[in-house]
Amino acid sequence: MIQFPAVGSSEKKEEIIFTPVALDEFFEDEQYAQKMDEYNTNIIVLTPKERQLVNMVFERLRTSSSDALENLAARISDLERLTATIARFPSLLQRQVIADQEVRTQESLIHALLDFRNGDRMLHLPTKAILGKGFLVAKFHTFVAISKTARGQYFPRVELEQLRSATLAIMFTIMAEDVYLSLLEDTTIPTDIREQIAASLIILWEHRSDQTVADIAPVLEAVWHARDKIVPAFGTMVGTSELLRLTIELDEQWTAFIKNRLDDPDVSKALEEFLFGLSFEQINLLKEKIKEQKYLSISRDDVYALLGEHTPVDIEFDPRNFYLRYTVRRDNARARSRMNKVGPHKTLEDHFVKFILEQNREKQHKDAYAR
Template identity: 45%
Template sequence: MTEDKTEFTQVDISQFYDITEEETEQQDDGIILTPNERALYEELMVYVRQKEPERVEILESRIRDLNQLASAIARFPSLLERHDIPGGIRTPQLLIDSLIKHQNSGDTTLQLPSKATLGKGYIVSKIHTFSSLTSLSQRVGAPEKLTQALQLETITMMFTLMAEDVYLNLINDAMQPMEFRREWALALLLLWEHRNDQTIESVAPVLQSVWSARRKLAPAFGTMMGTSELLLMSIQMDEQWIQFIKQKMGEQGVS
């Protein structure tokens, strides 16, 4: 019986897909701007080139810096896959168990994955960038609609940052069922991995409306525990907020 010495040539699987070189580079680097963020940025640049052309290179340089930062973070092991890292085997399930186990151990900074900590810094940098773009939009006389859209994107990023703390607090709440705490831990892993939370886009407009209404209020000191402020704020809100108050304020935790 003769030995089969057939040789095989390794083939890059990407050759079987219709992916351009530019798209491959974007996949390697990670997405730093969503399609909407990119559209707003490009629209603003039209006005910047006309009114303050000296700032074009500064803005483009900042976007390149964000791209490099995102690329570096993307090279860290995925939090949603099994990896053999220097400290041993790491799986999503082990990460979830660790999050629940160490939540009562004081400052958990050193317990968090490196990708989570670096990603938080990246989001802060992105928030600063879009906050600057919002101010620049006002200065160069861009349409108010564009300025408001840039501001909304900035606020949405801030809510994403806040969502991380919300998840950590929920995971830390021993009064909650373990099943829910594990689900929240998985949602947190997804947020850390993609630096995006699917619920933020739906709740961001509501939270922004609440915050905008709250900023217009002057505190009424007394013994009503904020009842007058809540009433005045609710008057400025839409039907969605009113229905929330009607349905949920009877629950002790919500109240």
Template identity: 35%
Template sequence: MSEIVVFKAEEQKIMETLKSMLRTQGRLDELVSVEKNEAALVDLSAAISLYPSILGHQSLGRASRSIETLVNTLCLQDLMDLVFHIPTKAILGQSYSLAKINFFYMLLYLTQEIAAMRPIEEEIREIISINIFGIMAEDVFISIISDKTIPMHIRNNAGYLLASIWEHRIDYGVDEFAPALTNIWHAREKIDPNFGTMMGISELFMLSQESDPIWFEFLQRDDLKQDEIDALQEFLMGLSFEEMIQLSDEMKKSGRFSIDKNEIREKEMGEEKINRFFETNDPRRLFKSFSLRKNNSIFRDRGNTPGPKKTLEEYLMCYLLARPGDWTVKSKS
């Protein structure tokens, strides 16, 4: 049975520092609230640890289940039916991740009220980002597994990685299993698009400075498709394919070669529209961008309209999972 590590050392340090500060300042109501939520997370992790390993082999009467049968079952299901075939441990694990995100947002709000704690705000945001990345990575792999147009060996490989994330989401984090994704997400969080000519050259340069070598292999290959290029532009610019087409047409009609960031803001397009309720450095901004890009790609695919039919993250992982390598994980009894 794989035990779940509730809080990593750096998380524990932040929590203890904040609780000590609340105790010193006599803010006992807030302290009790923090401790209750902390205890709830510990209890939830204990419940998760009672379930058998997702990577293991279990038998019940004549029926048996292994990592191999799980991956095969997941790949055969339609997206709408997939939820009934996901192991309970995985479902509880995602609830745990969401609860942990909410818990650290609670700590973040408290640090903003205590001047002495403000230096650790960025550390808390980083913890929140890592947990959000885990949920996003899970979504990427589920999308790949559920897409019957993707070759079966790629979907199988995605299934094994997804099972590993489910089993070890707290112990190791998503960095262990999908570093190519977390690298581009970390880099994208630091980019504030300039727009300009709408080509995304400067944004791509900034993103590539901190990206994994596999990122360059993905971009430089000879069979890079237009949909992948369009998905990259969506990712970099924070605008949908349709919005970029609209802006490009407007620029041509007015004889302009560039557009100002303030104009995008005034038009309430893309991320300016969906993120107006979040601060610039809020980790949820990237999640909302990912969700919007994913929904748009699904609508294009169903309607057979122009534009990318997958997110950049899906295209990148399909390329990576198609490469030779052992993506399987060994069953554990």
């Protein structure tokens, strides 16, 4: 078994002693549920799909690398202890009395999220929301480590792809918080949908798992991978060929989004940034230079030379690079919105999630009417 000192102990962490055990004992569903009850936490450490993947990895490592198994098992146990600590803070779904007079409920938190617009929200957010994000980052790094171990042990390709998808899904859950907060600031979105977004954000904070993200993660993963396979034909900087190639490879949700939202200037500009991997300002600068210098064609190296930058080096798949590129577009969009500058005020991911939420809301209304 894996032995640790008690949480909060001032003693130096004991040496980890690992004895191989049957995985049905390690992560058997009933035992896992009991473990969660003992911790009294609402955070989901591992979803059923993630738990299945971890069990698969552990089963393979039992016979190939006991050291790697010991290390990864310790990291999973660390995640469990972290959730136990976070669980000591008040639930966001229950009524809270603060300072014997101030009452916080889920409804009051929703209203506070809708009313707050300017500046950094961090000091206005519940403690559990801040700590929970740290848990997700730790979980993300754990799955990166699991994936690296699996590659080093030459797992079958299909299993490596499953681990990659699971790692990306965790990253999308981290990203979802940014998207929800961005959409909450948009007062052009109907109030009932913004309330739905706020409620979804609270559920995300409480459990660090989100059904909307689970539903759209495969689509976003496919979009990002399709984009990564496309070599932008900068040419006139219109992006028509890239859009066609991107759309052909994807499912009906993405096709419906493009069909229904591409006429929106903010969506089309955000899509340009996504396709070319450049900011709105850089794209406009290139368009001007192409027109001035009458370029008939322009290479990728020419593009970055005109921008006075080094050509980015393509590296192997790393989900952190996906998130990094998203955050650059996110921060640029927020800056334009704050200063009322020309260009996209939301990312492509913001627009896509908003579209899915609106579609879900419309379906709920139709279903209710049909009854």
